[in-house]
Amino acid sequence: MSLLGALNSAVSGLRVNQLGVDVVSRNIANAGTDGYTRKISPRENMMVGPNGAGVRTTATIRDVNFHLQERLRAEQSRSARLDVSADYMSQIDQMFGSADSEGGISYTINDLAVTLGSMVDNPENAGVRGAVMARADAVARQLNQMTTTIQGLRTRAEQSIAATIDDVNSALKSIEALNREIANRATGGHTTADLEDRRDLHLKTVAENLDVRTILRPDGSMTVFTSGGYTLVSDRASRLEFDGQHLIGADQLYSTDAESRGVGTLVLVSPGGTRADLLKGAPPREGKIAGLIEMRDEVLVQAQNQLDELAHALTVALSDKVTDVTGTDYTHTLPTPPTAGDRFALTYLTAAGPRTVTAYFVTAPITDSMKDRVPDPDNTVFVDRNAADPAAAMITAMGNLSPAVPTGGTGVIHSAVPGEVTMPAGSRNLIRSATYHTLSTSTSDGPQLNVFKDGSPLVGTPKDYTTDVGDDTWARRGYAGRISLNTELQSDNLKLVTYTHDDGSTTPLGDITRPALILERLTETTFNFSKDTALGGQGSPYKGTILDMARAMTTSQGLQATNAKDMAEDQGVRTQLLNERVLGQSGVNVDDEMAQLIMLQSSYSACAKVVRSVEAMFDVLLSIK
Amino acid sequence: MSSSFLTPGNFQNVSTQGQNLRVREDMMRLRQQATNAQIQLSSGYKFETHGGLKAQATVAQELRHKMNRVDGYYQSIKTVELRLQGVQQAMNTVRDSVTDVREGAVDAFAPGTADGMQSSRVRARSAVGGIVSLLNTSQSNRHLFSGAEVSTAPVAGPDALLDGEGGRIGLKAVMERRLAADMGTGDGRLSTGVGGTVVTLTHDGGAFGMRPTSISGPGTGGPTAATDVSTTATIDAGVVADGDTVTLGFEMPDGTAVSIALIATTTIPLPDSPGKDIQYFEAGNVASLETVLNNAVSTVIDREMTGASAIAAGNDFFDHSVARIPDDPAASATRLVMNSSSVIDWFTPESPPIQVKEIAADPGALVPAPVRGETYIVDAAAVGLWAGHDGQLATFNGVGWTFTEPEVGTRAMPEPATAADTQRVFTFQAGNIWTDTGAAPPQTSARDSVQGKVDDGLLVSHGVRADEPGIRDSLKAAAVLAAAGYDPNDADPFQQVAKKISVKAYLAHGDAVAIQAELGVIEERTRSLGERHLEFRTLLNRQIVGVEGVDQFELAARLQELMTRLQASFAIVTRLQNMNLASHL
Numbered sequence A: 001m002s003l004l005g006a007l008n009s010a011v012s013g014l015r016v017n018q019l020g021v022d023v024v025s026r027n028i029a030n031a032g033t034d035g036y037t038r039k040i041s042p043r044e045n046m047m048v049g050p051n052g053a054g055v056r057t058t059a060t061i062r063d064v065n066f067h068l069q070e071r072l073r074a075e076q077s078r079s080a081r082l083d084v085s086a087d088y089m090s091q092i093d094q095m096f097g098s099a100d101s102e103g104g105i106s107y108t109i110n111d112l113a114v115t116l117g118s119m120v121d122n123p124e125n126a127g128v129r130g131a132v133m134a135r136a137d138a139v140a141r142q143l144n145q146m147t148t149t150i151q152g153l154r155t156r157a158e159q160s161i162a163a164t165i166d167d168v169n170s171a172l173k174s175i176e177a178l179n180r181e182i183a184n185r186a187t188g189g190h191t192t193a194d195l196e197d198r199r200d201l202h203l204k205t206v207a208e209n210l211d212v213r214t215i216l217r218p219d220g221s222m223t224v225f226t227s228g229g230y231t232l233v234s235d236r237a238s239r240l241e242f243d244g245q246h247l248i249g250a251d252q253l254y255s256t257d258a259e260s261r262g263v264g265t266l267v268l269v270s271p272g273g274t275r276a277d278l279l280k281g282a283p284p285r286e287g288k289i290a291g292l293i294e295m296r297d298e299v300l301v302q303a304q305n306q307l308d309e310l311a312h313a314l315t316v317a318l319s320d321k322v323t324d325v326t327g328t329d330y331t332h333t334l335p336t337p338p339t340a341g342d343r344f345a346l347t348y349l350t351a352a353g354p355r356t357v358t359a360y361f362v363t364a365p366i367t368d369s370m371k372d373r374v375p376d377p378d379n380t381v382f383v384d385r386n387a388a389d390p391a392a393a394m395i396t397a398m399g400n401l402s403p404a405v406p407t408g409g410t411g412v413i414h415s416a417v418p419g420e421v422t423m424p425a426g427s428r429n430l431i432r433s434a435t436y437h438t439l440s441t442s443t444s445d446g447p448q449l450n451v452f453k454d455g456s457p458l459v460g461t462p463k464d465y466t467t468d469v470g471d472d473t474w475a476r477r478g479y480a481g482r483i484s485l486n487t488e489l490q491s492d493n494l495k496l497v498t499y500t501h502d503d504g505s506t507t508p509l510g511d512i513t514r515p516a517l518i519l520e521r522l523t524e525t526t527f528n529f530s531k532d533t534a535l536g537g538q539g540s541p542y543k544g545t546i547l548d549m550a551r552a553m554t555t556s557q558g559l560q561a562t563n564a565k566d567m568a569e570d571q572g573v574r575t576q577l578l579n580e581r582v583l584g585q586s587g588v589n590v591d592d593e594m595a596q597l598i599m600l601q602s603s604y605s606a607c608a609k610v611v612r613s614v615e616a617m618f619d620v621l622l623s624i625k
Numbered sequence B: 001m002s003s004s005f006l007t008p009g010n011f012q013n014v015s016t017q018g019q020n021l022r023v024r025e026d027m028m029r030l031r032q033q034a035t036n037a038q039i040q041l042s043s044g045y046k047f048e049t050h051g052g053l054k055a056q057a058t059v060a061q062e063l064r065h066k067m068n069r070v071d072g073y074y075q076s077i078k079t080v081e082l083r084l085q086g087v088q089q090a091m092n093t094v095r096d097s098v099t100d101v102r103e104g105a106v107d108a109f110a111p112g113t114a115d116g117m118q119s120s121r122v123r124a125r126s127a128v129g130g131i132v133s134l135l136n137t138s139q140s141n142r143h144l145f146s147g148a149e150v151s152t153a154p155v156a157g158p159d160a161l162l163d164g165e166g167g168r169i170g171l172k173a174v175m176e177r178r179l180a181a182d183m184g185t186g187d188g189r190l191s192t193g194v195g196g197t198v199v200t201l202t203h204d205g206g207a208f209g210m211r212p213t214s215i216s217g218p219g220t221g222g223p224t225a226a227t228d229v230s231t232t233a234t235i236d237a238g239v240v241a242d243g244d245t246v247t248l249g250f251e252m253p254d255g256t257a258v259s260i261a262l263i264a265t266t267t268i269p270l271p272d273s274p275g276k277d278i279q280y281f282e283a284g285n286v287a288s289l290e291t292v293l294n295n296a297v298s299t300v301i302d303r304e305m306t307g308a309s310a311i312a313a314g315n316d317f318f319d320h321s322v323a324r325i326p327d328d329p330a331a332s333a334t335r336l337v338m339n340s341s342s343v344i345d346w347f348t349p350e351s352p353p354i355q356v357k358e359i360a361a362d363p364g365a366l367v368p369a370p371v372r373g374e375t376y377i378v379d380a381a382a383v384g385l386w387a388g389h390d391g392q393l394a395t396f397n398g399v400g401w402t403f404t405e406p407e408v409g410t411r412a413m414p415e416p417a418t419a420a421d422t423q424r425v426f427t428f429q430a431g432n433i434w435t436d437t438g439a440a441p442p443q444t445s446a447r448d449s450v451q452g453k454v455d456d457g458l459l460v461s462h463g464v465r466a467d468e469p470g471i472r473d474s475l476k477a478a479a480v481l482a483a484a485g486y487d488p489n490d491a492d493p494f495q496q497v498a499k500k501i502s503v504k505a506y507l508a509h510g511d512a513v514a515i516q517a518e519l520g521v522i523e524e525r526t527r528s529l530g531e532r533h534l535e536f537r538t539l540l541n542r543q544i545v546g547v548e549g550v551d552q553f554e555l556a557a558r559l560q561e562l563m564t565r566l567q568a569s570f571a572i573v574t575r576l577q578n579m580n581l582a583s584h585l
Helices: A003-029 A066-095 A105-121 A126-187 A193-209 A287-319 A368-373 A390-399 A425-430 A487-491 A513-523 A546-586 A590-623 B016-043 B056-107 B113-135 B158-163 B171-183 B286-318 B469-483 B491-548 B552-578
Strands: A043-048 A051-057 A212-216 A222-226 A231-233 A239-242 A266-269 A275-277 A320-324 A331-333 A343-350 A353-362 A380-384 A420-422 A431-439 A452-454 A483-485 A527-529 A542-544 B190-195 B198-203 B211-216 B220-225 B231-236 B245-251 B257-265 B278-282 B324-326 B336-338 B354-356 B375-378 B393-396 B401-405 B411-414 B424-429 B433-439 B451-455 B458-461
Touching: A003 A043, A003 A051, A003 A590, A066 A126, A066 A193, A066 A212, A066 A287, A066 A546, A105 A126, A105 A513, A105 A546, A105 B056, A105 B451, A126 A193, A126 A222, A126 A231, A126 A239, A126 A287, A126 A483, A126 A487, A193 A212, A193 A222, A193 A287, A287 A320, A287 A431, A287 A452, A287 A483, A287 A513, A287 A527, A287 A546, A343 A425, A353 A390, A380 A390, A390 A420, A425 A431, A483 A487, A513 A546, A513 B451, A527 A546, A542 A546, A546 B016, A546 B056, B016 B552, B056 B113, B056 B451, B056 B469, B056 B491, B113 B158, B113 B469, B113 B491, B158 B171, B158 B469, B171 B286, B171 B324, B171 B469, B190 B286, B198 B211, B198 B286, B211 B220, B211 B231, B245 B286, B257 B286, B278 B286, B286 B469, B286 B491, B354 B375, B451 B491, B458 B491, B469 B491
Parallel strands: A353 A380, B257 B278, B336 B401, B354 B411
Antiparallel strands: A043 A051, A212 A222, A222 A231, A239 A266, A266 A275, A320 A431, A331 A420, A343 A353, A343 A431, A452 A483, A527 A542, B190 B198, B198 B231, B211 B245, B220 B231, B245 B257, B324 B336, B375 B393, B393 B401, B411 B424, B424 B433, B451 B458
């Protein structure tokens, strides 16, 4: 015990308080800095041997709850995904126009129906016919434009993924560097608090884009995994790669098969150079990238499917040439060969009620993927149209369905003569309908009319739309983007009304058969819509008129948008609350710091006073003569 | 002391940044809500996009679609009403004209017949002009009486109709030709002959003149048809005893029946005939029978056949899509022919194919047996009574067959063999061949030829065609009277026509009223549907507001509350801002 000891203690107090003020001032200065956590400079009694020798500080630390932070990162991941989804979906919702301005696709189709109605009244009026053409053109153009919007959104998603990948990679690289630095400093007993803040910031960047898990190692360094278990940063950082496309069209889809994949995929390259396809192995579930991928590969694809189905149904409905087999003595001779995409539909009564079985005549070998292309795959058979006897092949296929269609002389369908199908007389009371459908490709061969064609007249010659589901390039895919008004009608809109009968006579100008048929098919005939529109259930396709379908599509997309928005908002509140909690624990409160400052200040002056007292005491001591 | 620098875990700290963020967040949310409320106030709708309406988006769209459609239907109804009004007015005038023709026909029998007949003719002629011009009325470029062929004026002009035009003959010439055909050599195509005690009455005119249809009484035979289209009846004078009656039935060219009765008597000289169609002849005297028969026939010709021939010519001209005229030369013609290049086509729109029973070659093998009035197509290599008539249309007349020769391009539809078969159309080609030219187009009635879309799934048929019986017969009556041969010195032929026309005009008037009544029902139904649409539209509008519209009172209250909350928040933020330790140091 000596004056020198007191002096030392006082001086240590001065030094510690100076350091304290430094920390407080940094805290105050960074009170509003994102990612800054409140720093604490812990102090302890300095011991020399068994005796106290003043005060000393240990390395500055921060007060952070690691698990809370981990949870916050997970919430931020989810928020980021839902924000993306809400953002994209709201754009789709807006694509259908505002509810009261009546500009959506369902209104355009309805307008076409209304104009067709007045064409039924006035088929001779060229003005009305012109209006029908204009409306039909508007429908085609709107479908084109909506496709452009949807594919534009997909392209944007693809580009956003590419941009995001760079952020993630640089963040991972920084985490790797910071890990090393932290480990080094921690070994030296230096403070790592600010470096950890920095690392948390980078980690936040990664978490916003991908859902990650972290493990803190004893040396202070951190290991980062994807939630799927791939290591992003261990000793060294892995690198994400994305082979994005510049422009995405409706036919470019994700596939696990690299050959047929039309869009980019996410590859993780480990420091050792091993490559892993994340989308194939363990796709991200949360984070912006997950949201973007969900948009690109699911939500927007489904929206496009609905549009395509609508365009498909419009085209098929108006140009479907139906032969009622029951009207021709229950016997029909198939064309040789049937056109690709022709259908034979048979509805007969079973114990469980009426059952409709459809046979599609296709060119390509029969594969399972074709089942996804028809409304009711369980009751559908595919028949090679080039088979030696397509009628017999069809009946065999129907007999192989489960449950089997009764075939043969005592069944509901039979082929006694090659190429001919017939419903045996004994079972005709069970037949509800039997129809053969083919798409008309002429503007004059009957009341149906091929109003729409496949392809823009600005780029080459539009083709006849084909319903062939067995083709490698399925015509329905992206059809909404290619649908256009038949140019034959544009050059002569009289064809909207007149056509040639089988016997060669032409219908008179005032004949309403064709306008009335088109109108009926558009507004009153019920169709089955393909399963991939997700409007119906798994086992039962969505049934309705074309207008119903257009309305259901608008509602379904709108509803998805609202749900996405609601979910994003809810999640936003959750994330915010957790963020407040985290900030409350490790953030800076200026008032608190000010109070600390007062204490430090008084402590400092007290220490200074001690120094002065010691000095005075020394003076007294030295002045003893 | 140092431990107080660490925040204890159970102490809920508030970080400055967190507080700041919270205040900003809350204020932004309030602002957003206020902005939404403001937008709702100005638009009157709850949401801007379909998404906002959630599941009700379908309902909202459906209601709006329905409203648009109802608007369209209402327009259609207005169009239909306008058309029907036009048609009804025209029909009123057609009825007035045909009444006028009927009254005019009576004039022909008035004292001072020459003037009366003249007046009949003039009134009929002006009725033709009036009816034709009404039938050719067009309303906004649509001819109301053309059925579906709205761009074609349905009826030929009155002058062309009566007098012909451009080398094609009109009704007058057709009537003259028909009269010549019916007269033959002045004997109504009948001739008599005697063989032993038997008198033979032979008709060689096929479709023309007075055709014997029945004979009854002792010693009678026939009538029998022969391949050369002649029909023969016989009376054996040796069998007819005193007091016996032989009755002969004839069919006039217009299808009306006339019968004469010949009574055998032994009273000489023969008594005066008790009625105009009853004559006495000397029993057992074949020469007397022949003479009396000839007399009876000439009386009928003078009294009846001229008028009947005119009516028949009117039917030939008006009742078919292509007028049928007697073959050339008319006096010896045995069949009608179609020749559209030589006769005016009074009804211009394309007519449906001719309905025929079937195509056959042997009239003796027809199953079921032919019924009077049924028409067949005579197939190649025909036999029996059809021999030599390949390709012609044969119509059964009860005894034999009358033939009509089609022209190249004539279309006919045989009845399908079974109900399940599709009806086919056959077209007549050069070389007397009928070729199958495809499935028959759907046949529509005159009403169905024009339809208006007035409701979901509801088409209202409101077409009218000038060749509907009620309208056609009105025009026919007027035209036949206007075209009838007129000789001031011989009133009889004209009066015969006038008499028949007065009946026909009466019938036509009735048919025209029937059409009007039918259209009236359609008019009334359409009108009430229109009223329902208007009411429905109001209802729809209210429903749309119910689904999409915002409650103004609720909105005003909400807006008020939001503004209060926002103001309170501002006040608190300002006070919080002033409240910090720094300002007290």
